[in-house]
Amino acid sequence: MACPSPRDGARLPDGAEPSDPPEHYGEIVELRHQTNGYFRGAVARGVADGSFAKVDVKRVTRAMLSLTIDLVRWYRLDGPDSPEQLGEFYADLALKLLAPDGE
Template sequence: MNGRSPTILVADTGRRNEAAILNAALAAFGEQGFNGASMRDIARLAATSLSNLYNYFPSKSHLLAEVLRHANAELFRRVITATADAGDEAAPRLREAVRAYVGFVVDHQLAMLVSATEIRYLQGPQRERLVEARDATQAIFERIIADGTGNGEFRTPYPEDAARSILSLCAAISMWYRPDGPLSRGQLAEQHARYALAMVEAPLPRHD
């Protein structure tokens, strides 16, 4: 995987076969792309039969949609939890939202890459549901920035564009991050939190 972080996305919570299949699908899509990976490849990686795989998922597109659904749900859960614990002021909420987002990218780098590159192969309701899920996460950032500009915490003249720019910056980590790089997970998250606060022209926190 060229030094990328682990492929495990779906934990085994009593549905072992399904979790194994989804994690195998993520690995296959990450290595070979949607078009290159076959259902037979995924069954082999999941240590199951092809017929059993089809019992769970009728097509590759259903598999991709479910992998990305899990990724979006986990990202949303982390961001909403982090902001709920950050208090009422906009700056700490934005800082923690970014830290949570970066943490997800580091923990699930391959899922983030697959989400960015392979969603183009989904159409109709499958794609629409995933776009709605992405929009829900972006809306958290938009709400924080709107609160901050409304009460004077943030001075950016471009609040409508700030959330999209911040999320693009964080998502791009998946393209270059290496676990053996010079920055720890926490350092990387803190660095990008400071970038985000600078984008919205918020006073940066002091470090003693």
């Protein structure tokens, strides 16, 4: 399944329900689980090796993913920020959630 891209002006709502696209719902759920696992694992490894602050991994991961999920609700191709600019900005925000004290 090819996922729509905000670059193309397409949106995949986070609140997809089985009644939305039933033929793809399982794929969407699996992609969400994989994405959550990937982020949770990366945050947990960074906390464990001291690269990141000692944070609640589940909560911080949820916050990081919430940033990106909400973005598709308001992003417009004709808006002031390019996808690359927003990507850099959101990556910086996510890293600030994980920064050890004083950094």
